[in-house]
Amino acid sequence: MRRPLHSCTPCLHYSSPRVLFSVRTITTTATRPYMTGPPAKHPNRVPLQDITPTHISSYWDTQAPNRAQLNYADKIFAVTRHSPIKKWSASKFRTAPDSFEPEVAFLGRSNVGKSSLLNRVMGQEMCWTSSKPGRTREMNAYGIGGTKGEESKVVVLDMPGYGRGGRAEWGVEILKYLRGRKQLRRVFVLVDSTHGLKPTDIDLLHLFREHAIPHQVVLSKVDRFLSRKPSHLRHGLPTAGLSLLQEMLQYLKSIVQPTGHGEGPGALGEILTCCADKHPVLGISELRWAILAAAGYEGSIEVKTDTKRAMIPAAKLATKLAKKPAAKAGVKPGVKPGVKKGLKKGAKPGAKPGAKPGAKPGAKSGAKPGAKPGAKPGAKSSKKRPDAKSGTKPTAKPAASAAGPS
Numbered sequence: 001m002r003r004p005l006h007s008c009t010p011c012l013h014y015s016s017p018r019v020l021f022s023v024r025t026i027t028t029t030a031t032r033p034y035m036t037g038p039p040a041k042h043p044n045r046v047p048l049q050d051i052t053p054t055h056i057s058s059y060w061d062t063q064a065p066n067r068a069q070l071n072y073a074d075k076i077f078a079v080t081r082h083s084p085i086k087k088w089s090a091s092k093f094r095t096a097p098d099s100f101e102p103e104v105a106f107l108g109r110s111n112v113g114k115s116s117l118l119n120r121v122m123g124q125e126m127c128w129t130s131s132k133p134g135r136t137r138e139m140n141a142y143g144i145g146g147t148k149g150e151e152s153k154v155v156v157l158d159m160p161g162y163g164r165g166g167r168a169e170w171g172v173e174i175l176k177y178l179r180g181r182k183q184l185r186r187v188f189v190l191v192d193s194t195h196g197l198k199p200t201d202i203d204l205l206h207l208f209r210e211h212a213i214p215h216q217v218v219l220s221k222v223d224r225f226l227s228r229k230p231s232h233l234r235h236g237l238p239t240a241g242l243s244l245l246q247e248m249l250q251y252l253k254s255i256v257q258p259t260g261h262g263e264g265p266g267a268l269g270e271i272l273t274c275c276a277d278k279h280p281v282l283g284i285s286e287l288r289w290a291i292l293a294a295a296g297y298e299g300s301i302e303v304k305t306d307t308k309r310a311m312i313p314a315a316k317l318a319t320k321l322a323k324k325p326a327a328k329a330g331v332k333p334g335v336k337p338g339v340k341k342g343l344k345k346g347a348k349p350g351a352k353p354g355a356k357p358g359a360k361p362g363a364k365s366g367a368k369p370g371a372k373p374g375a376k377p378g379a380k381s382s383k384k385r386p387d388a389k390s391g392t393k394p395t396a397k398p399a400a401s402a403a404g405p406s
């Protein structure tokens with residue numbers, strides 16, 4: 001008697017495919033719904049592959065980077081044996097070593113996420129991170145884009161934070177560095193996007209304008225601003241959150257660049273946003289390009305595109321061939337135009353066939369060297385001898401005998 005087919009109790013209540021067990025065969029009676037057809041599109045979300053720098057950042061004095069420039073910045077910040085490396089650490093400005101490499105500094109309130117963001121930018125865990133504020137107590141410098149035996153392209157500094165957990169002596173040494181460091185190109189001021197600008201941030205921006213220190217504002221933790229649950233952003237960015245983000249960037253524009261106060265130069269005319277999480281990746285490539293631009297690599301970088309590597313099209317090749325002069329009929333390939341047939345090797349063009357190479361045109365064969373052209377062969381030259389005295393006439397030749405033949 002055959003044993004009947006049966007199924008266990010967990011399979012009856014589980015939403016996955018129901019599997020029926022028998023002694024001989026195993027059959028599946030259902031399929032998973034998410035494995036059939038393309039994934040559903042969210043109407044109120046922008047896919048991550050369609051996000052551009054202008055969606056999450058604001059540019060009004062500068063141009064947004066294109067895809068080729070972002071790829072080049074990612075290539076410079078790629079992790080190698082010589083990049084990134086720790087250059088030095090200093091608790092006081094007078095102990096910082098001198099160098100000729102351009103430097104950029106990251107500054108912000110305590111627990112704003114400087115160290116976590118720098119680890120994400122450099123692609124490696126270089127900075128010590130902690131959930132407690134005030135853990136970064138020294139100025140730490142890291143070299144980016146270096147090769148074997150060469151200097152780094154840019155040096156990135158992780159500065160101690162101010163505010164909660166900070167110390168007054170840290171601020172004194174940081175201000176000495178910002179005012180006296182010749183290699184400093186720009187200061188990136190990190191602001192928490194969920195809290196906005198606080199009075200300490202506004203006072204710091206006023207201090208930068210007063211001392212004419214070049215700076216730029218960067219909003220961190222933008223994923224928490226766009227959604228309460230950042231894990232939901234894997235399916236796309238909500239359009240409502242993007243519109244609110246653009247409104248906040250427009251409001252911050254008048255604060256970072258005040259007009260009519262006469263305080264000094266304001267911040268750079270762009271505000272970047274980013275997040276340190278890996279999913280999703282927002283604003284990391286744009287921040288890398290801003291670091292390279294601050295170091296002076298924006299104008300000298302030549303990004304290679306696929307169009308330059310492409311072969312010459314057939315139409316362009318045909319126009320080039322049409323511009324070349326056509327060869328005359330009957331001329332053998334490799335023969336120069338104007339050269340007569342039968343000339344010896346080395347003869348000048350226009351010489352008669354059979355003439356020796358190096359002979360002057362019109363000279364008869366057998367003529368002595370120095371004779372005038374047209375003289376009979378064997379005739380003596382009429383030139384004076386070098387030993388003849390001046391004023392003496394040459395002696396006449398003896399007259400020939402008039403006697404005829406016998």
